[in-house]
Amino acid sequence: MTTIPTIRLSSPADLIAVVPYLLGFHPEASLVATVLDTENRTVGGTVRFDLPSDQADTPRLARHLTGILTRNMARQVMLIGYGTGAQVTPVIDAVTDALKAAGIEIVDALRAEEGRYWSYTCTEAGCCPPEGVPYEPTASAAVATAVFAGFVARPDRAALADTLAPVEGPDRDRVNAATRAACARVRTLTDADHDWYHEGADRIAAALERAQAEQELDADDVAWLGIRLTAIFVRDAAMTFIGRYDQETHVRLWGQIARRVPPEFAAAPLSLLAFTAFGYGDGSLARVAIERALSIDPGYRLAHLISMALDHGLPPSITSEVNCADMAGEIEAQARRYPQGARPTLPEGW
Incomplete structure (x- = not known):
């Protein structure tokens, strides 16, 4: 579930207009549920699902969504289905029944398509005519609030995923060459030659400082950081810096590393990016x-743990229950006890 800064609503059109900014992209063939605080007229968390291609899957979606909203202690929600009536209506019906049975109030249920919306709860032709209500997203004050807060609405989900696509061209060549050279160097070193854990932690701290200053890392820095993050204890050390640097700094660094390292090295920085984004409520990223x-490493354990948290709709607040900074001493002690866990594990072929 994605959490967001305070955004106030004055109409259903406001919510429809702002949802793409909450998700990071314009949804298509989707069901979106947004938690509301109707007393203060504000938006809470938002969760999105693809509309089922097989209507037989609709009851399962309804149960899953209800479970997520229940775990997040939602009391009032607004539903928006994006698509045709044939696609949306059966889903809205099933979800409505499931949420009502769970005691969750549906403030409104809407269908949006091609610049118009229809309400499933309003039957007044004066405000909800059969031909739908036109809305203009750019005229919404809620959108202005989201844009001011730094939110971006990309054309679709694929465009959001493309922000993490591997970099190509000369930079790819430079980083690949630097990675080859660094891997060769790693193979010549013994654990007695290097304090792998502290050197890795120091490189992470230096990289975060550069990211905070909005500076790009050079190819050698990217290569060595990507290599060091293949060590579990060094990767875990990176998590201890959460809270010491703001979300934007972590997202900037781990996104840059994930895109620039050879794909075989990207699972660790992608997981660090996901953990940071999840903790700050950016479920889409x-x-x-x-x-x-x-897709790079189907067995990567940290990625699976974060995926499970997302699948079960666990609230981002669970990450605040783990003080990552306090873990530093424990991780360091483990690295002293088991030094191989701080040594890079080079992918096959490197």
């Missing part, structure tokens, strides 16, 4: 990062 991480 976390999801696309995890999908790419698992």
